[in-house]
Amino acid sequence: MMENGFSSPRNDTFPAGLRVLVVDDDPTWLKILEKMLKKCSYEVTTCGLARDALCLLREKKDGYDIVISDVNMPDMDGFKLLEHVGLEMDLPVIMMSVDGETSRVMKGVQHGACDYLLKPIRMKELRNIWQHVFRKRIHEVRDIESLEGFESIQIPRYGSDQSDDGYLFTGEDPSMRKRKDCEGKYDERDCGDPSSSKKARVVWSVDLHQKFVQAVNQIGFDKVGPKRILDLMNVPWLTRENVASHLQKYRLYLSRLQKDDNELTTSAGGIKHTDSSKDSAGGFGLQNSMNIHHNDVSTGSYGFSGSKSFVQNLNPKSLDCEKKGIVSEPITEPKRALIVDIPNPCKVRSSQIGFESSFASLGGSQVDFTAFGSTTIPTRYSWSDVPEVLFRHESKSTELEDGFSQLPPSRSQHHIQADHIKPVPSISSSSSAADRSNHANHATSTESAIDPLPVQTKNHISITNHQAFDPLSTTALSMKSQGFNLSCISDLESTQRNISSGIETLLPSLDEDLKFCWLQGDYLAMNLGLQDFPEYYDPGIVSEVPIHLYDALRHDYDNPCDPTEYPLIEQGLFIV
Amino acid sequence: MDRNHPQHQVLHMRRSLFDQGYIDKEQFIQLEELQDDANPNFAEEIVTLFYTDSARLIQNIEQILVNRPIDFARLDDILHQFKGSSSSIGAKKVKEACTQLREYCSAENAEGCTRTLQLVKQEYAVLKRKLETYFQMVRQVG
Numbered sequence: 001m002m003e004n005g006f007s008s009p010r011n012d013t014f015p016a017g018l019r020v021l022v023v024d025d026d027p028t029w030l031k032i033l034e035k036m037l038k039k040c041s042y043e044v045t046t047c048g049l050a051r052d053a054l055c056l057l058r059e060k061k062d063g064y065d066i067v068i069s070d071v072n073m074p075d076m077d078g079f080k081l082l083e084h085v086g087l088e089m090d091l092p093v094i095m096m097s098v099d100g101e102t103s104r105v106m107k108g109v110q111h112g113a114c115d116y117l118l119k120p121i122r123m124k125e126l127r128n129i130w131q132h133v134f135r136k137r138i139h140e141v142r143d144i145e146s147l148e149g150f151e152s153i154q155i156p157r158y159g160s161d162q163s164d165d166g167y168l169f170t171g172e173d174p175s176m177r178k179r180k181d182c183e184g185k186y187d188e189r190d191c192g193d194p195s196s197s198k199k200a201r202v203v204w205s206v207d208l209h210q211k212f213v214q215a216v217n218q219i220g221f222d223k224v225g226p227k228r229i230l231d232l233m234n235v236p237w238l239t240r241e242n243v244a245s246h247l248q249k250y251r252l253y254l255s256r257l258q259k260d261d262n263e264l265t266t267s268a269g270g271i272k273h274t275d276s277s278k279d280s281a282g283g284f285g286l287q288n289s290m291n292i293h294h295n296d297v298s299t300g301s302y303g304f305s306g307s308k309s310f311v312q313n314l315n316p317k318s319l320d321c322e323k324k325g326i327v328s329e330p331i332t333e334p335k336r337a338l339i340v341d342i343p344n345p346c347k348v349r350s351s352q353i354g355f356e357s358s359f360a361s362l363g364g365s366q367v368d369f370t371a372f373g374s375t376t377i378p379t380r381y382s383w384s385d386v387p388e389v390l391f392r393h394e395s396k397s398t399e400l401e402d403g404f405s406q407l408p409p410s411r412s413q414h415h416i417q418a419d420h421i422k423p424v425p426s427i428s429s430s431s432s433a434a435d436r437s438n439h440a441n442h443a444t445s446t447e448s449a450i451d452p453l454p455v456q457t458k459n460h461i462s463i464t465n466h467q468a469f470d471p472l473s474t475t476a477l478s479m480k481s482q483g484f485n486l487s488c489i490s491d492l493e494s495t496q497r498n499i500s501s502g503i504e505t506l507l508p509s510l511d512e513d514l515k516f517c518w519l520q521g522d523y524l525a526m527n528l529g530l531q532d533f534p535e536y537y538d539p540g541i542v543s544e545v546p547i548h549l550y551d552a553l554r555h556d557y558d559n560p561c562d563p564t565e566y567p568l569i570e571q572g573l574f575i576v
Numbered sequence: 577m578d579r580n581h582p583q584h585q586v587l588h589m590r591r592s593l594f595d596q597g598y599i600d601k602e603q604f605i606q607l608e609e610l611q612d613d614a615n616p617n618f619a620e621e622i623v624t625l626f627y628t629d630s631a632r633l634i635q636n637i638e639q640i641l642v643n644r645p646i647d648f649a650r651l652d653d654i655l656h657q658f659k660g661s662s663s664s665i666g667a668k669k670v671k672e673a674c675t676q677l678r679e680y681c682s683a684e685n686a687e688g689c690t691r692t693l694q695l696v697k698q699e700y701a702v703l704k705r706k707l708e709t710y711f712q713m714v715r716q717v718g
Contacts, residue, residue: 026657028626028664035610035618072656098660120603120663123610 015130016041023053023069023081024096029119033068036123042130050076057089064091065133068117071097071104079111083256086112087204087249092132096121111252143239204246211235212246586713593710598703600666607665620711626665627704633658634697637677641690651681651689669699 020042024030030046037044045064047053050073057064067085071078082093095108098119108116114132117125204212215232216224226244233243594601607619615621633654640651655678662671673696680688 026661026664027629028622028661031625032607032610032622032664035615039610039612070660072653072660098663099656119660120600120606120666122602123606 013041015133018042018130018133019045019063019065020129021045021047021053021056021064021067023047023050023067023073025049025070025072025074029070029096029121033121033126036121036126039123040127049073050078050081053081054084057085057091061089064089066092066094066129068094068096068129071095071099071108079107082108082111082113083249083252087253092136094129094132112249139241143241208233208235208238209246212243212250216247216250582713582717586710586717589706589710589713593706597668598706600663600668603663603666617711617715620714623665623707623711626661626667630658630661630700633661634700637693637696641686641693646684646686646689648681648684652678655681667700667703670696670703673699 018040020037022030022033022037022044024033024046025048027048030048034044034046045056047056050069053067053069057067069078069081073081078095078097082095085091085093092114093112094115094117095113096117096119097104100118105116114135115129211233212229215229218232219225219228224247226240226247229247230238230240230243593599594604604619607622611618636654637651637658640647640654655674659671659674659678662674673692677689677692677696680692
């Protein structure tokens with residue numbers, strides 16, 4: 001039946017209409033590939049920069065079926081891009097290069113490339129790329145099928161969406177999930193999505209990833225295996241295969257973190273604990289500070305030191321707000337610091353974007369999101385989801401710590417987005433990340449940004465501290481972006497400006513709603529590591545975020561900021 | 577048939593480009609096969625694009641070799657790009673010269689690099705002239 005999924009209205013002629021995203025800095029090749037792919041009747045989108053590609057991907061989740069990228073890109077290592085795409089979007093990625101050295105090819109495969117083509121590329125090689133898409137879908141279908149056994153027993157609540165997709169938790173009747181319905185589901189979900197078969201992808205939300213990490217740590221990283229993790233995680237709808245592939249990515253992520261560790265520490269600059277950061281701009285460390293302050297683009301190098309303090313260079317200006325508020329207070333722990341520092345509402349804007357990115361990085365660092373007991377969170381986690389969770393659980397603070405502690409110190413910074421979006425693939429990818437991060441290029445496409453957030457923003461809003469947030473609101477926003485944009489410190493300035501403008505519009509409405517505590521603080525810290533991800537900074541994202549949040553706020557605003565919720569803020573997990 | 581018949585000349589030139597190793601036959605033919613109503617002169621467009629883009633690369637290479645100390649790492653990156661680019665139109669001799677230059681670069685042999693760069697530029701210029709002539713003839717033939 002799954003195959004039938006391919007025959008949705010758009011895909012009657014699969015593989016015709018396959019949506020391919022080609023990424024290559026060589027304009028000549030880009031043009032040739034575009035022409036060749038069109039000749040194969042594929043729908044082609046081209047990109048000259050890796051960050052643009054990520055933006056596009058994040059903006060339009062499920063907007064592409066496969067990605068083809070050159071290994072040598074000026075703004076980002078092709079392997080990094082590969083990892084990101086794998087973690088966040090879980091799309092098949094084909095690498096290309098003029099260099100066919102075995103070690104390079106092996107590296108590509110290790111990083112998850114489903115194929116490695118050598119230039120000059122022949123048309124016939126491109127004709128066959130659809131098989132990678134098809135193969136993935138079949139596997140997904142199998143996952144769904146395997147769930148059938150569980151369905152009636154375990155996941156009534158989850159409905160069929162489970163099949164790892166980021167499907168929102170619809171709470172459908174389990175029976176709906178039957179495989180035969182998958183197709184229908186896909187169709188529904190896709191709502192005319194061109195890619196005929198909607199793939200069921202597991203969205204590794206923060207919460208889910210947290211569970212995963214906890215399970216891994218419990219078992220012992222060396223002895224870990226998908227089955228054991230799965231058992232420990234106790235997430236009914238998750239399949240062994242999902243865990244296995246996530247584990248693989250996680251491993252890659254960790255190894256990268258280790259490598260970057262050194263880099264990070266240096267770049268990190270001022271990681272500060274929240275408490276201390278309050279005064280200094282660094283509190284938030286994140287690059288966000290750059291983002292946040294629109295004018296201040298601080299160094300942004302936040303070195304997220306893994307668990308604690310994030311730090312950053314926030315500009316003193318921005319810090320003021322933050323400190324006060326929210327962020328700093330509740331979070332005494334270093335980690336929290338991040339969150340706390342963000343308070344600077346004005347500046348936050350950028351953080352929003354960053355948030356996403358940080359999220360991604362957080363994944364690795366074990367975002368404590370899960371700590372929050374996200375079980376109730378819908379499967380489709382996006383950043384937004386996390387916040388919700390956070391709010392609900394008081395225990396967060398401790399959990400956060402745990403989360404961080406799990407991270408090897410070295411990791412801290414780097415992860416963030418730059419490399420390991422993986423850990424939090426679901427989180428960031430699911431929606432916010434992609435949207436946000438993409439903003440850089442799509443400043444105007446705020447709409448898309450909104451998607452992921454809606455859920456969360458709502459929650460966040462209500463929960464966040466009022467007080468702290470006012471200034472924070474902006475910060476929250478920025479926080480998000482920060483996570484993401486940390487990498488783009490260099491672009492911060494421009495981004496900030498963009499963000500500011502974007503946020504400006506949003507701010508007024510967000511003020512109250514946004515009292516987000518940035519959970520992200522932790523994330524941000526993580527994102528700080530983005531430093532090596534400068535190119536990621538996408539101003540566009542920032543601007544998008546605000547709108548994004550705005551909408552979320554508008555729609556989902558359930559609980560107006562409730563001062564009593566304040567304590568939650570401490571957790572620092574406010575997700576804007 | 578008149579040996580000087582334009583069509584004949586075009587074919588002749590094509591063959592010599594291939595036979596003399598200037599252009600990779602398979603790649604070039606593939607470019608030509610991509611031509612259609614939307615892009616009737618696709619091969620020529622690609623070649624033009626290549627020359628525009630690679631002119632920039634060559635400039636960068638020259639710049640690097642002029643500075644002291646020579647940034648061999650960056651040079652290697654650019655050469656890698658240049659190689660990739662050359663493969664797009666099947667510029668064989670240019671690519672080979674580029675590979676040689678890259679070897680000197682790995683060896684951090686500044687003098688070897690400078691010398692070989694001249695070779696690269698030469699091949700590059702020769703090919704450019706030949707292709708320009710070729711496409712002119714193609715257009716004449718219609």
